[in-house]
Amino acid sequence: MTRLVIVVEKASDWSAYYPSVDVVSAMDYLREPVGADEERTHVINLCRSYKYLGTGYYVSLLAEARGHRVLPSVRTVNDLRRRSLYGLDIDDLNQKLTHFLPAGGRDTTDFGILVYFGETAYPALQDLARQVFEMFPCPLLRIEFERERVWQVASIRPVGLHMLDDAQEDAFAESLDRFSKKLWRKPRARKRYRYDLAMLVDPNEAMPPSNRKALKSFVEAGKELGIEVDPIGKNDYQRLAEYDGLFIRETTASDNHTYRFAHRAEKEGMVVIDDPASILRCTNKIFLNDLMVSRKLAVPRTEILYRDDAKGMREVAGKLGFPLVLKIPDGSFSRGVVKVEDAAGLEKAAGELFQHSALLLVQEFVYTEFDWRIGVLNREPLYACKYYMSRGHWQIYNHGAKGTAKSGGFETIPVRDAPAEVVKLALKATHAIGDGLYGVDLKQVGDRPVVIEVNDNPSIDAGVEDVYLGEDLYRRVMQEFLRRMEHKRLGIRR
Structure with missing residues (x-):
């Protein structure tokens, strides 16, 4: 069961709320005996200031030393002092702010909002508030905007409970309640598993990289190896640091939450597939083409x-x-x-x-009846498929078809039965990207294969890519996570 500890600097800071056994003073927390703690502990540090070597700073510092998950972390406290991280123009902010500028209308040159655990009272700025909270996870933040020619973030700074008025105290209490329920919602059986792996999925995605049966197989394969595979969604960003690794199983893009999850996981020292570098390299075809050409690999x-x-x-x-x-x-x-x-x-x-x-x-235009897909994991071939063109169409997927996208047939074969030159070129292509999980699309005309693209986060669907390997395909992926997580724990480089 997760234990929640709310730390306040002075008892009076909590006087507007009901007493709670979860609330302790900063001095009581700092003096708490340090010992083995079987419970997963989350600390919400509501001290008035996080000034370097001040009381609030030490609460976060000692929480991390005790193995507690603390908000804000010392890294966040330090980052909030570095204005260069957020002194950037915010796209379309001027247009959004126009609807609710304070008195002064269009002549207003400064404006601020409070953010409670990523929530704000201004709906038009909710997405921005969430992104700022993801970048600087801190219970209470004030974002100040200024306008010269366009609106900019002027400052992002922590705020103490003692600075809130009645309405703001109510808003904070509601946000805290919602946030703390997320921490408690899934008791975790820590003793049963050696490692915890978050698997990022979107149940509503029309064309996900893995279907439901495949996702279930990943979970079962993890259990066999002592890994608890926990499906999470895009709203679980703040839970990410609870895990030892991240496995992304929804379509990636460099400008959405999948990249933010990958980047955060890497910063936390977690094992992550797809890693952010692979996402950046694979999701832009122009970059990929230049990379393949620079490595003298055959492309159309x-x-x-x-x-x-x-x-x-x-x-x-x-x-x-x-x-x-x-x-x-x-x-x-x-x-x-x-x-x-x-x-x-x-x-x-x-x-x-x-x-x-x-x-x-x-x-x-290079016509072939099918494209080769070679799955590659840690620079080794994993599976081989032929994806046939959609009937009456020149692509595998026909998005012009009525209803959902139509796809052609497929044939999954042992890697050893795929043409050696196709597999060899696929491995060379992924060597230029990294050592993650990739799907290399190739065409072969005669004896000459060419790379069409390298996909991070490749399709692994039950009944398609696993036809030859079966459940062993999922075990191999989980075994690679296990190997990397053990190396992380032992401090061994891959």
Whole structure:
């Protein structure tokens, strides 16, 4: 069971609330005997100040020394002193603030909000409040904005309970109640498992990397190895540090919460697949193409189109010939990929895709009945699949079909039965990315394979990629997590 400890600097700071056995004074907490603590303990440090070597600072410092999860951590306290971390323009902030500026209207040049555990009283700024809390996990924060030409974050600083008025005290109490329930909602059987692994999933995702049966198989494989695999969602960001590792099983992007989770996990010293570097490298096709070319790995002939470059648009057809394939850099599952047959089609498709990206990838069209997918884990081949094109379509996924996206058939075979040159090229491609879990898409014309892309967070679906290996596929992934977590514990480099 999780134990919650709320630390206040003075008893009067809690006078507006009901007495609670969870509330202790800072001095009582600091004097608490240090011993073996079988319970998982969360400390919410509500001291008036976190000044270096002050009382609040020592509460967080000794909480970490005792193995307690504390909010804010010493790292957060230190980061809040570094204005360079948050002195940045906030996109679209001016437009959002216009709806509820205080007296002074458009002439207002400064504005502030309180953030209670990532929540704020201003709905239009809720997403910003959550992101700031994720960056600086601290119970009570005040975000100050200033405007010259555009709105900026002027400061982010902790606030003490003693600074709140009645309405703010009520808002804080409600947020604390919601936050503490998250800490208590899942008692964890610590003694049964050697390690805890968070598996980030989105039950509502239309095309997730793993279907429900596969996710269940990952959980079961973990149990066999002494790993508790706990499915979590995007709202569980603050629970992340409870775990020894993070396994991302929803579609990644460098501009959404999956990257933030990966980055936070890496900062916490956790084992993480996909790691943030792999996400950045794999989710942008232009970066990938340059990386493959620089390593002298075979790829389809490729050009880059730039927005408002009419000359480049005219020249690309002469260099590559029709038909051509246009791609936005960050598309997935065949989305944002268009085949064009002539100059008019090129101009029309480019105009539409340029609404999403300033640069486009243009490649020669290479026809094959199927694409190879080689799964790679820690620089070793894991599985081999043939993904056939959707019926009557030139891609594996046909997003133009009525209803949900239609996909072609597949054939999963032993890695040893896949062409040696395909597997060899796939391994070379992933060596340029890292040592995580990847799915390399390749086409083969005659004896010549070419890399189409390297996917982080590759599809592992029950009934598809596991057809040959069965449950052993899930065990191999969990064994790699186990190996890495044991190395982390022993201080051994991979």
